Amino acid sequence: xxxxxxxxxxxxxxxxxLPSDQILFNxxxxxxxxxxxxxxxxxxxxxVIEKSEILLAKGGGETEKQIYRFNKGDSDLSLRxxxxxxxxxxxxxxxxxxxxxxxxxxxGKVFRGxxxxxxxFREFYQCDIDIIxxxxxxxxxxxxxxxxxxxxxxxxxxxxxxxxxxxxxxxNGFYDALNIENKIDVLxxxxxxxxxxxxxxxxxxxKLEIAGEAIDRILYFIKIDGSNEEILKQLLELNIQNxxxxxxxxxxxxxxxxxxxxxxxxxxxxxxxxxxRGLDYYTGTIYETTLDDYPKIGSVCSGGRYDNLAQYxxxxxxxxxxxxxxxxxxxxxxxxANIISSIGSSxxxxxxxxxxxxxxxxxxxASALRAKNIITEVxxxxxxxxxxxxxxxxxxxxxxxxxxxxxxxxxxxxxxDMKSGEQLKLSLNEILVKVGE
Amino acid sequence: xxxxxxxxxxxxxxxxxLPSDQILFNxxxxxxxxxxxxxxxxxxxxxVIEKSEILLAKGGGETEKQIYRFNKGDSDLSLRxxxxxxxxxxxxxxxxxxxxxxxxxxxGKVFRGxxxxxxxFREFYQCDIDIIxxxxxxxxxxxxxxxxxxxxxxxxxxxxxxxxxxxxxxxNGFYDALNIENKIDVLxxxxxxxxxxxxxxxxxxxKLEIAGEAIDRILYFIKIDGSNEEILKQLLELNIQNxxxxxxxxxxxxxxxxxxxxxxxxxxxxxxxxxxRGLDYYTGTIYETTLDDYPKIGSVCSGGRYDNLAQYxxxxxxxxxxxxxxxxxxxxxxxxANIISSIGSSxxxxxxxxxxxxxxxxxxxASALRAKNIITEVxxxxxxxxxxxxxxxxxxxxxxxxxxxxxxxxxxxxxxDMKSGEQLKLSLNEILVKVGE
Numbered sequence: 106x107x108x109x110x111x112x113x114x115x116x117x118x119x120x121x122x123l124p125s126d127q128i129l130f131n132x133x134x135x136x137x138x139x140x141x142x143x144x145x146x147x148x149x150x151x152x153v154i155e156k157s158e159i160l161l162a163k164g165g166g167e168t169e170k171q172i173y174r175f176n177k178g179d180s181d182l183s184l185r186x187x188x189x190x191x192x193x194x195x196x197x198x199x200x201x202x203x204x205x206x207x208x209x210x211x212x213g214k215v216f217r218g219x220x221x222x223x224x225x226f227r228e229f230y231q232c233d234i235d236i237i238x239x240x241x242x243x244x245x246x247x248x249x250x251x252x253x254x255x256x257x258x259x260x261x262x263x264x265x266x267x268x269x270x271x272x273x274x275x276x277n278g279f280y281d282a283l284n285i286e287n288k289i290d291v292l293x294x295x296x297x298x299x300x301x302x303x304x305x306x307x308x309x310x311x312k313l314e315i316a317g318e319a320i321d322r323i324l325y326f327i328k329i330d331g332s333n334e335e336i337l338k339q340l341l342e343l344n345i346q347n348x349x350x351x352x353x354x355x356x357x358x359x360x361x362x363x364x365x366x367x368x369x370x371x372x373x374x375x376x377x378x379x380x381x382r383g384l385d386y387y388t389g390t391i392y393e394t395t396l397d398d399y400p401k402i403g404s405v406c407s408g409g410r411y412d413n414l415a416q417y418x419x420x421x422x423x424x425x426x427x428x429x430x431x432x433x434x435x436x437x438x439x440x441x442a443n444i445i446s447s448i449g450s451s452x453x454x455x456x457x458x459x460x461x462x463x464x465x466x467x468x469x470x471a472s473a474l475r476a477k478n479i480i481t482e483v484x485x486x487x488x489x490x491x492x493x494x495x496x497x498x499x500x501x502x503x504x505x506x507x508x509x510x511x512x513x514x515x516x517x518x519x520x521x522d523m524k525s526g527e528q529l530k531l532s533l534n535e536i537l538v539k540v541g542e
Numbered sequence: 543x544x545x546x547x548x549x550x551x552x553x554x555x556x557x558x559x560l561p562s563d564q565i566l567f568n569x570x571x572x573x574x575x576x577x578x579x580x581x582x583x584x585x586x587x588x589x590v591i592e593k594s595e596i597l598l599a600k601g602g603g604e605t606e607k608q609i610y611r612f613n614k615g616d617s618d619l620s621l622r623x624x625x626x627x628x629x630x631x632x633x634x635x636x637x638x639x640x641x642x643x644x645x646x647x648x649x650g651k652v653f654r655g656x657x658x659x660x661x662x663f664r665e666f667y668q669c670d671i672d673i674i675x676x677x678x679x680x681x682x683x684x685x686x687x688x689x690x691x692x693x694x695x696x697x698x699x700x701x702x703x704x705x706x707x708x709x710x711x712x713x714n715g716f717y718d719a720l721n722i723e724n725k726i727d728v729l730x731x732x733x734x735x736x737x738x739x740x741x742x743x744x745x746x747x748x749k750l751e752i753a754g755e756a757i758d759r760i761l762y763f764i765k766i767d768g769s770n771e772e773i774l775k776q777l778l779e780l781n782i783q784n785x786x787x788x789x790x791x792x793x794x795x796x797x798x799x800x801x802x803x804x805x806x807x808x809x810x811x812x813x814x815x816x817x818x819r820g821l822d823y824y825t826g827t828i829y830e831t832t833l834d835d836y837p838k839i840g841s842v843c844s845g846g847r848y849d850n851l852a853q854y855x856x857x858x859x860x861x862x863x864x865x866x867x868x869x870x871x872x873x874x875x876x877x878x879a880n881i882i883s884s885i886g887s888s889x890x891x892x893x894x895x896x897x898x899x900x901x902x903x904x905x906x907x908a909s910a911l912r913a914k915n916i917i918t919e920v921x922x923x924x925x926x927x928x929x930x931x932x933x934x935x936x937x938x939x940x941x942x943x944x945x946x947x948x949x950x951x952x953x954x955x956x957x958x959d960m961k962s963g964e965q966l967k968l969s970l971n972e973i974l975v976k977v978g979e
Binding site for chain 1 (some may be wrong): 556567568651907
């Protein structure tokens with residue numbers, strides 16, 4: 106019987122991992138989840154497929170181009186391209202069944218038919234938290250979010266990272282006070298500062314026909330640096346009499362106070378007036394997170410405060426604050442930069458290797474180990490012992506127990522530590538102590 | 543600013559849960575996952591979107607009708623409709639990087655554009671395990687699978703359930719020995735026994751032009767019952783000289799021996815000669831699992847042994863054995879039948895309620911509790927205490943701690959048990975003991 110074989114492959118722009126990487130990926134996912142849960146966030150799960158009229162209610166260029174949209178029967182369907190639009194729809198739809206502030210997390214795949222490019226994915230995991238208020242939401246939430254970023258990235262094994270914090274009201278107020286009309290162009294230019302440097306930013310501002318005095322003030326503004334206290338002091342000393350600027354400054358001052366209260370080390374967060382975080386949607390506090398030793402990776406966790414989550418689905422005013430970790434891209438970058446490395450191709454802690462054909466005893470031993478929550482496998486296939494050890498070795502299983510006639514008679518087993526090669530004669534209880542270490 | 547509002551809704555046939563149900567659902571998912579992992583299964587995650595030529599390599603009526611298929615640019619794309627075809631593609635594609643037997647689990651959503659029907663879902667979770675051999679695979683694996691079913695459903699809180707076990711070789715051999723040509727029609731008829739009863743099965747067999755003597759033997763065969771040992775003995779006594787029948791009988795005998803060895807209680811598994819499990823694909827052992835008190839729900843976990851996982855993608859012979867739990871449908875049925883009920887709308891264990899405007903102390907207390915892995919929230923919003931308690935009550939948060947001037951001065955807090963209404967004055971350490979109970 107000769108079948109026609111279809112060459113097995115996946116589509117470009119999709120990530121698929123071998124077991125060793127998958128185990129690492131899942132470990133990161135679990136760490137993110139448990140940190141989100143520790144702060145009282147509640148899981149939700151929304152459909153991957155939604156009505157196109159829902160997902161495209163806002164409309165907009167890139168989204169419409171990238172979205173996976175198709176018909177099935179009479180229905181116009183789309184795959185979700187983020188978790189924020191589904192959240193807005195969820196909160197609007199289930200408004201009367203939810204309790205506010207609504208603290209939700211969602212971890213799931215989203216889909217964007219982007220141009221194919223190294224490190225860009227068309228299907229990727231987002232890990233989001235948002236806190237949604239009914240009508241209003243305390244500024245303290247804006248300070249709790251960086252705390253969760255801190256806790257999560259510490260949990261992921263990072264130590265040197267910086268949460269950059271800014272406030273859109275400060276930016277808007279500042280540029281309003283300068284009477285700058287093409288604020289968006291100026292913000293975009295300033296946003297490129299780290300890439301292009303001061304001189305080119307200055308040149309571009311001249312091209313935008315910004316008055317010389319205003320350019321000086323802009324450059325002075327974005328050069329403001331120092332400790333958080335120093336930055337806040339300098340912002341105050343700018344003496345800008347603009348209500349929005351002052352409101353933003355007040356918010357930022359409070360946020361810094363409370364982040365400190367949450368005991369986030371001062372080396373891990375910093376006011377950064379250059380952070381602008383896109384150009385609409387966010388209305389207050391904004392966040393970006395960078396790995397100090399790997400600045401090229403860019404922001405690994407971003408978000409901010411918004412006034413109105415769900416204006417396309419409800420007239421309820423729903424302010425919120427949230428962040429997102431794009432785990433697929435982050436994982437790819439960390440792997441490419443060799444920042445993370447495999448912890449083995451299996452979760453199994455002990456492989457039981459029967460030395461003769463009597464498997465019954467090995468099965469019972471496995472049950473006893475599993476009852477103590479030790480992940481255990483028995484090698485059932487009939488083959489040479491060296492092949493069984495090879496299986497254990499390749500999977501990175503740390504321990505092997507040999508079970509032969511003698512072991513069955515004496516209840517003393519040979520436990521082999523696959524890393525050190527050390528072999529010990531141990532009872533079941535001694536094995537539990539050793540492996541449980 | 544008046545927006546045009548799109549009424550928030552999801553598509554029919556898609557499941558979306560409120561937080562209380564979502565928490566319950568995730569708990570079940572976690573239980574399934576940890577049981578799969580306990581037996582050494584390795585996680586994989588394949589793309590939701592694959593090439594249509596891959597997913598439809600086998601072809602076939604229902605699949606082609608139900609699949610979500612669409613074009614994006616030049617690509618002919620489809621959403622996965624199960625996790626078995628992606629597994630076959632994965633194992634073929636990554637063959638040289640995998641170690642065999644390859645024990646993998648995958649938990650994820652699959653998509654089928656079925657006719658809209660109560661209790662049927664177009665997007666649903668499957669939780670699969672499979673053990674794939676390279677060329678061959680020991681029969682002991684067929685006995686380990688029911689052990690994992692047992693462990694998983696015990697973990698899910700069930701006690702009275704039955705894993706029904708049969709072997710396709712016994713069925714095929716038996717009908718071959720009777721020289722029945724339209725075996726598939728006969729199997730389909732016999733499969734309906736529980737629904738239509740013996741008399742109608744007999745009538746339908748007559749209609750299929752089965753000889754009277756053969757009908758008698760079929761009816762005798764499907765009436766075989768008793769303990770597993772008795773059934774095996776009766777099968778042997780049928781004295782059928784057909785190689786396939788005898789091979790199946792030998793396999794089933796071994797499977798029963800090893801399941802016993804795995805210490806699955808005899809009340810939880812049973813040879814059931816009526817189980818036929820579809821009509822192709824499976825080639826040996828087959829499983830179905832029913833909840834004893836809720837027979838109407840049908841099988842909640844099914845699977846079996848197959849000779850060749852990936853014939854459409856590789857010439858490698860890859861026999862395997864596996865099962866699948868369709869969790870979305872199972873969850874829906876268990877909820878409908880009130881077999882499971884909500885455990886609260888939040889994961890939070892303690893809500894800290896500040897009694898005045900000084901939030902700093904409450905934040906520090908929350909950090910201390912979280913450091914001890916207690917899921918903690920602070921109620922930040924400025925509102926009446928009764929509203930804060932109402933929030934806790936509605937979410938089902940078990941404990942509230944009040945923090946006011948006196949508490950801050952004395953480091954003794956009022957802990958309220960929201961269920962009993964009991965209020966205790968406790969130190970932080972006493973709270974940790976109480977809540978950690």
